[in-house]
Amino acid sequence: MKFKVYAVPCPDYDQVVEKLDDLLSLMGGIEPFLTPGKPTALKANLLSAAAPEKAVTTHPSLAAAVGLRAAEAGGNPFVIDSPTGAYSHSRSTFERLYRETGMAEAAARSGLDLNFSTEYQPVSFPEGKMIQHFELMTPLLEAGAVINLPKFKTHSLMIMTGAVKNCFGAIPGRIKPGYHAKLPDRAHFARMLLDLAACLKPGLTIMDAVVGMEGDGPGNGDPRQVGLLLGAENPLALDVVVGAMMGLAGEDNPLLVEAEKQGRGPTRLEQIELVGIDRERLRIPDFKLPSTHSPMAGLQQTGWWRRLISPLFKSGLTLKPRVIEGDCVACGDCVRICPEGVIEIEQADHPYAWIDTDGCIRCYCCHETCPEDAVKLQKSLLYRLVMG
Numbered sequence: 115m116k117f118k119v120y121a122v123p124c125p126d127y128d129q130v131v132e133k134l135d136d137l138l139s140l141m142g143g144i145e146p147f148l149t150p151g152k153p154t155a156l157k158a159n160l161l162s163a164a165a166p167e168k169a170v171t172t173h174p175s176l177a178a179a180v181g182l183r184a185a186e187a188g189g190n191p192f193v194i195d196s197p198t199g200a201y202s203h204s205r206s207t208f209e210r211l212y213r214e215t216g217m218a219e220a221a222a223r224s225g226l227d228l229n230f231s232t233e234y235q236p237v238s239f240p241e242g243k244m245i246q247h248f249e250l251m252t253p254l255l256e257a258g259a260v261i262n263l264p265k266f267k268t269h270s271l272m273i274m275t276g277a278v279k280n281c282f283g284a285i286p287g288r289i290k291p292g293y294h295a296k297l298p299d300r301a302h303f304a305r306m307l308l309d310l311a312a313c314l315k316p317g318l319t320i321m322d323a324v325v326g327m328e329g330d331g332p333g334n335g336d337p338r339q340v341g342l343l344l345g346a347e348n349p350l351a352l353d354v355v356v357g358a359m360m361g362l363a364g365e366d367n368p369l370l371v372e373a374e375k376q377g378r379g380p381t382r383l384e385q386i387e388l389v390g391i392d393r394e395r396l397r398i399p400d401f402k403l404p405s406t407h408s409p410m411a412g413l414q415q416t417g418w419w420r421r422l423i424s425p426l427f428k429s430g431l432t433l434k435p436r437v438i439e440g441d442c443v444a445c446g447d448c449v450r451i452c453p454e455g456v457i458e459i460e461q462a463d464h465p466y467a468w469i470d471t472d473g474c475i476r477c478y479c480c481h482e483t484c485p486e487d488a489v490k491l492q493k494s495l496l497y498r499l500v501m502g
Contacts, residue, residue, distance in 0.1 A: 115379075115385075116385065116386065116387040117346070117347075117348045117351035117379075117380045117385060117386055117387065118346065118347070118351070118386070118387045118388075118389055119344065119345070119346045119351050119352055119354075119355045119386050119387070119388055119389070120137055120140045120141055120344065120345040120346065120389045120390050121137075121342050121343070121344050121345075121355075121388070121389070121390040121391035122136045122137045122140070122342065122343050122390050123341055123342060124324050124341060124342060124343045125324075125341045126324065127173055127175045127176070127324055127325075128175075130173070130175045130176050130179045130324070130343075131175075131179045131182070133343050134176070134179045134180065134183065134320070134343060135183075137320065137343050137345050137390075138183065138345075140345075140389055140390060141318075141345055141347075143187075144180075144183045144184060144187050144189075144318070145187045147259055147261065147317045147318035147347075148184060148187050148188065148189035148258070148259050149189070149258030149259050150187065150188035150189065151188055151190070151258075152189075152190065152257070152258025152259070153189075153190045153191075153192060153253070153256065153257045153258055154184045154189035154190060154191040154192070154257060154258060154259045154260075154261060155191075155192060155194050155229075155253060155254050155257035155259070155260045155261065156177055156180055156181060156184070156191050156192065156193045156194065156226075156261050156263055157194060157195060157254065157260055157261065157262050157263060157280065157281070157283065157284065157314075157316060158171065158172040158177055158193050158194070158195050158217070158263045158283075159171055159172045159195065159263065159264050159265040159267075159275075159280050159283065159322075160172065160195035160197050160211050160212075160215055160217070160283070161197055161198055161283075161332055161333055161482070162197055162198055162200075162201075162211075162333055162483065162485065163197070163201075163210050163211050163213075163214035163215065163485075164214065164215065164333070164485075165214060165215070165216070166215060166216045167337070168337065169265070169267070169325050169326060169327045169335075169337035169338075170265070170267075170327070170332065170333055171215045171265060172263045172264070172265050172322050173216075173322050173324065173325075174215060174216035174217045174219065174220035174221075175220060176263065176320070176322045176324075176343075177193050177217060177220060177226065177263060178220040178221070178223065178224040178226055180261060180263065180320060181193070181221075181224055181225075181226035182224055182226075184261065185225070185226075189258070189259065190227075190258075191226060191227065191261075192226070192227035192228060192229050192253070193212075193217055193221065193226060193227070193228050193229060194229035194251065194253055194254060195211075195283040196251060196283050196284070196285065196286050196287050196290075197211055197283070197287060198287070198290070198333075198447075198451060198479070198482070198483045199287050199288045199289070199290035199291040199450070199451045199479065199483075200447035200448070200450045200451035200479075200483045201287050201288075201447075201450075202287060202288065203232050203234075203286040203287035203288060203289075204232060205230050205232060207287070208228070208229070208230050208232075209230075212228050229251075229253050231251075231252060231253050232286075233251070233252040233253070234249050234250060234251045234252055234286045234289075235249070235250065235252050235255065236248070236249055237249070237250050237255065237313065239309065239312075239313040241312065241313075242309035242312070242313065243305065243308070243309060243376055244302070244305040244306055244308075244309055245305075245306050245309045245310070246309075248284075248285065248309075248310060248313055249285060249286060249289050250284045250285060250313075250314070251284055251285075251286060254284050254314065259317055259318075260314060260315065260316040260317065261316065261317070261318045261319075261320065262277055262280055262281070262316035262318065262319040262320070262349060263280075263319075263320055263321075263322065264276050264277050264279070264280035264319065264321050264322070265280075265321070265322050265326065265327070265332075266321055266322065266323035266326030266327070266340055266342075266344075266356060266359075267326055267327040267331040267332045267335065268327060268328055268329060268330070268331035268332065268335055268360070268402075268403060268404045269331055269332045269404065269482075270330055270331070270332075270404045270405075270406045270478040270481055270482060270491065271300060271303065271406070271476075271477055271478050271482075272300060272303065272304065272307075272368055272369065273300075273362055273366065273367060273368065273403065273404060273406070273407050274353070274356060274357055274360055274362055274367065274369075274403075275331065275332050276321065276349075276352060276353040276356045276357075277311075277316075277319045277321065277346070277349030277350070277352040277353050277356075278307050278308065278311045278349050278350055278353050278369055279307055279353075279369070280349075281307065281310045281311045281314045281316070281349075282307060282310065284310070284314055285310075288450070290451075291451055291452065291453035291479065292453065293306060293453075294453040294475070294477040294479060295453035295454060295475070298475040298476070298477060300368035301368060301371070301372055303368070304368040304369045304371070304372040304373075305372050305376070307369060308350075308369070308372060308373055308376065308378060311349055311350070312378075316349060317347065318345070318346075318347060319344075319345065319346050319347070319348075319349045319352050320343065320344070320345045321343070321344040321345070321352060321356070322343070323340040323341075323342040323343065323344050323356075323359075324339075324340065324341060324342065324343065325337050325338065325339055325340065326338050326339075326340045328360075328401055328402040328403070329402045329404065329405075330404045330405055330406075330481065330491060331404060331482070332482050333481075333482040333483060333484070334481065334482065334484065334487040334489075335402075335404070336402070338398070338401070338402075340359075340398065342391070344356070348380070350369075350370075350373060350378065350379070350380060350381070351380050351385075351386055353367075353369060353370070354370065354380055354381060354382065354383055354385070354386055355383070355386060355388070355396065357370065358383050358396050358397065359396050359397060359398050359401070360398065360401050360403060361397055361398070361401050361403065362403060362407070364381060364382060364383075366407065370382075405433060405491050405493070406433050406478070406491060432476045433476070433478075433491040433492060433493055434471045434474065434476075434491070434492045435469055435471070435474065435476075435478060435480050435481050435489050435490070435491060435492075436469070436471075436489070436490050436491075436492045437466060437467045437468065437469060437488055437489055437490075438488045438489075438490060439464065439466040440464075441486050441487070441488035442465075442466035442467050442486065442488040443486055443488070444459050444465035444466055444467065445485060445486075446459060446467075447483045447484060447485060448467050448469075448479075448480035448483060448484055448489060449467065451479045451480065451483050452479065452480060453475065453477060453479065454473050454474065454475055456469060456470040456471075456472075456473035456474055457469050457470070457480060466488075467480075467488075467489075469489075478491065
């Protein structure tokens, strides 16, 4: 069976409405993905209260355009996400998030609704291959349809973040660090994400790949012009294509490695039918993957490496998060998000965050959350010698 992934050129956000119509036309319109008369959740990527030009979040113009077409089809759309676990799950958090990301302005112009409900509830998911219970935001569960609106970005822990990883935002703010604490390595975290995406079941994914992020994403990488809107019914199929665009080999992609083991498809580009873009033109020249990626990334996913090598050489064969004291403003976001509680604020003349790297599980939540980009990922001498 071939899974379809669609692409249309979109060089800038001024053309989003026109190009979205082109994409939806290729996919048979938005109507098949909605339940008329019921709410449609637009699950954006709103990692943090960052300005749109930083390429951290789904661009508001895309959310507004999708909302416009969903409303015309009777879908009653609303934007929803829960940001990083450094933020409280509260109305004031949502107000700031929507304001800083441009979503509030876009909603005011387009008539799009924004979610302010902080309700969430336990969800039983017996089909889960690893996780059979989640805590998810109630408005997502009550929606007649979920449209997934991820951002094209790298990710320090998972190497890339895309359609499947975007589902993690369905879990309320400060519950997220608990998943990192219980699932400290990439393989287990990937299995959880696959279960979560299967539980949430977004019927349509439209990715903002107009301006993506390369380098040490998802919060402090560098904006990178990509110039595309991407669409798919199967979120994993879209992630296969995104990985190929970034130059990330399937065996180095934790999500695809675990999906392959579990028999969840597709996991390979040969299983994808590309519509609107040639396979030969997928690869983005000189795209920068995160510094946590290495030529031995695939080897690190093997069971024997995790059982034998990682426990012995964890400190030397992983990147350590390190706070640049002069850049730190002691906001405390890293303290609040750390799943192991190994970060504290040093009360010096210039207060700054300090990380106990001996207790650090290398989830890199502090790095992705820091609003000042004051947490850097440091390679040891052993890492540079062994991992390249």
